[in-house]
Amino acid sequence: MRRSAYAVVMDDIRKDDQPHEFTWQMIYPDQTEVTIQDGHATLRPVDRSEPRLRVHFDASSEAAISTDVFEPEDYHGPAAFPRLRAAVHGVEPRFLAVLLPLPGEVKEPAVDFESIGEKRLVRITWPGHTDVLEWPAGDGTPRLLESP
Numbered sequence: 001m002r003r004s005a006y007a008v009v010m011d012d013i014r015k016d017d018q019p020h021e022f023t024w025q026m027i028y029p030d031q032t033e034v035t036i037q038d039g040h041a042t043l044r045p046v047d048r049s050e051p052r053l054r055v056h057f058d059a060s061s062e063a064a065i066s067t068d069v070f071e072p073e074d075y076h077g078p079a080a081f082p083r084l085r086a087a088v089h090g091v092e093p094r095f096l097a098v099l100l101p102l103p104g105e106v107k108e109p110a111v112d113f114e115s116i117g118e119k120r121l122v123r124i125t126w127p128g129h130t131d132v133l134e135w136p137a138g139d140g141t142p143r144l145l146e147s148p
Helices: none
Strands: 007-011 018-029 032-037 040-045 052-058 063-071 082-088 095-103 110-117 119-125 127-135 143-147
Touching: 018 095, 032 063, 032 082, 082 095, 095 110, 095 119, 119 143
Parallel strands: none
Antiparallel strands: 007 095, 018 082, 032 040, 040 052, 052 095, 063 082, 110 119, 119 127, 127 143
8 A cells, every 4th residue: 555745734823821723724625625524624625526635623612613714915916825724723733634645546545633641642644654753831842653
């Protein structure tokens, strides 16, 4: 079984000690179809079903996933950019987004998120192999662990 490259985006944001709404955002091409499901979104070119980009989200509380169109207001004139958004309400959202670009022949891996004490874990399980990303709280350095 072939594995695909992927990216993990970690956003550790904190404004103050009060709860706020925080939103993770990703601009995508306007000829893209987006399907939102339980905790993830799938992006595909409108004119074909493959390849696809699967985006899995996790945060300190359940993220409300949506799409909209960003229209910047600046001196360059009108513009509009479709964007994917994951919004949470809290003090420190600790966003995790796993972006999996998947060619047609690559089966989607299982993606699981877990909190153990002050650590956040992401498991990406391919047939015969699991990548585990460990993200400690505070100033800890994330580590990529591999499981056989």
